[in-house]
Amino acid sequence: MIIEIIKMAFQALVSSKVRSFLSMLGIIIGVCTVIVVFAIGQGAEKDIADQYKNLSVNTIMVMGSMGGGMPGQAATSSKISEDDAEAILDKSSYITTAAAIVQTSATVIYDDAESSPSLIGVNEAFFDISNLNIEYGRIFTEDENTESSSLIILGSTAAEDLFGTASMSVIGEVVTINNKKLQIIGIMEENDSSSTMLDYDSSVFVPYNYAKEKLMSGGGRENVRIMALVDDVDNIDLAIDEVTDILRAEHGLSSWDDDDFSVMDAGSMVEAAQSSASTITMLLTLVAIVVLIVSGIGIMNVMFVTVAERIKEIGIAKAIGGTQQEILGQFLSESVMLSMIGGILGVITGQVALMIIDQMNLISVVSSFEGIAIGFGFSVVVGIFFGFYPALKASRLDPVDALRSE
């Protein structure tokens, strides 16, 4: 009996294909949106995970911030420098390693080849702190850094971009940056980081002093960051307090001045980034749910029209022995079927959309089962919820009135 009712509902849908499709469109778009939104959210979370994977949990980072000086005084740019890194290393009892890094972008030329990787000025300690390993050649020595030698180390992708290969043969070649010649002494091991902020694979590394003195117009002050390792994870909070005190003293801030820098630890950075990513996911999910509700109202509208158009049919069904339950069932299965087929098409459209987004490399997306399940599940719920009232109305029609209608 149930199967018969579902069959009749299906026939009714097929007999008005255009309308059925139009009413499904809202559901298709809604489900597609949910899936894409979820994939973007998951992609963002993965990006964040990638971005911070080079930071061990006992890393802390010092970044310059606006502020400092007297209240009312114009904010000055950050005052973080390599001296601060030395001060932290010397004076803090918890910090085992500290390195100042400076970041900019640069055009690197070799023969006819040219690429624009991000350029990071680092000292030898940086590679340790960031868990980066050398694949070919070697890293800078302390002396080379102090003397700001014209040396460069390539990330694996950066090497491929420039030479078409990341191999030993590249070592010893000379590239040009800002008309200055630098000799390649090493290529880093591939790091698999697909992050957008700290993509070490497609970066190039030069000695910190060289970057500051020779390659950066403004002395690179505003782009300086300090990365430091704390001896033990349990000491991170103590280390942050201590580093803050040291830097305030170094910068000569009086007790009423705000910090002109901020100290963060890797764990809380990851947490903060993840929570902002999940906030975005939630927001987008809400948008998608609104889309689904709107499409549900669309379905309800269509079902009301369907009921109104078929009042006579309902009268006939009652006259020849259809019960209220059977008529309710038939109209309800029509709307559930509409939204289920819409849901399936939405899942397909969503997956295709994800493939296209992935191909275009605009934003990272990760297709997730949750997205599909929630999108599809919601579409069925919408069908039942918004289909119920019109179906109930249909089932309660007076048979004589229904038969009399044209």
Place this chain on the structure above:
Amino acid sequence: MENKDLIIKLEDVHKSYYLANGEEIPVLRGLNLEVRRGEFAAIMGESGGGKTTLLNIIGCLHPLSSGRYFFDGEDIGEVRDDFTLAFIRNKKIGFVFQQFNLLSRMTALNNVCLPAVYAGMDRSEREEKATKILESVGLGERIFHKPTELSGGQQQRVAIARSLMNEPDILLADEPTGALDSKSGHEIMQIFLDLKKRGKTILMVTHTPEVAKYADRIIYVRDGKIVDNDYKLKRSDDY
């Protein structure tokens, strides 16, 4: 009262409709009626006299306001339960309407099958049965045609086939020839006579004497009452 011969017995049946402002419009005013098993009866009367309301009450499409309704000896006047009423309409009663009331998106065969679908009959069984009935009303060649591809007379024959599908105790026909030309009308009446010969009880509303004369007897309704249980057509009835 327990007369096994009676398929329908109405006792002092009243039926009123109510307007939106609460005003009562009485349609049936203390009507008594008996229909014997196997007879072919016609109901005649002026428009607005309550013929169709009477048929709708007998067909369990409308509840009665007061009075008693015995169907096959059973008092069903108080029954309001949808399942029971739907069951009676499905199994005990066959309806034939003036406007045929077929589903236009379904073939003749599927239209005829519909009551059996609600009755829960298997697909193959009901299709076989529906085909036989369609053949018996002369539509064996057209079982896969849709209503729009059939003439009025043919559509009415499909509707009759549908009403016979669950082998009801009684056929209720409301102006079955009202939408047909007189030739098709006579063909439909031949089918009714044939059904009567095979033992079916038929109760038919009509205002056409030419059609009414096919019936065994004519029941005349006026002002919500039966004024003649065996009305004889006169010259003035113009047939």
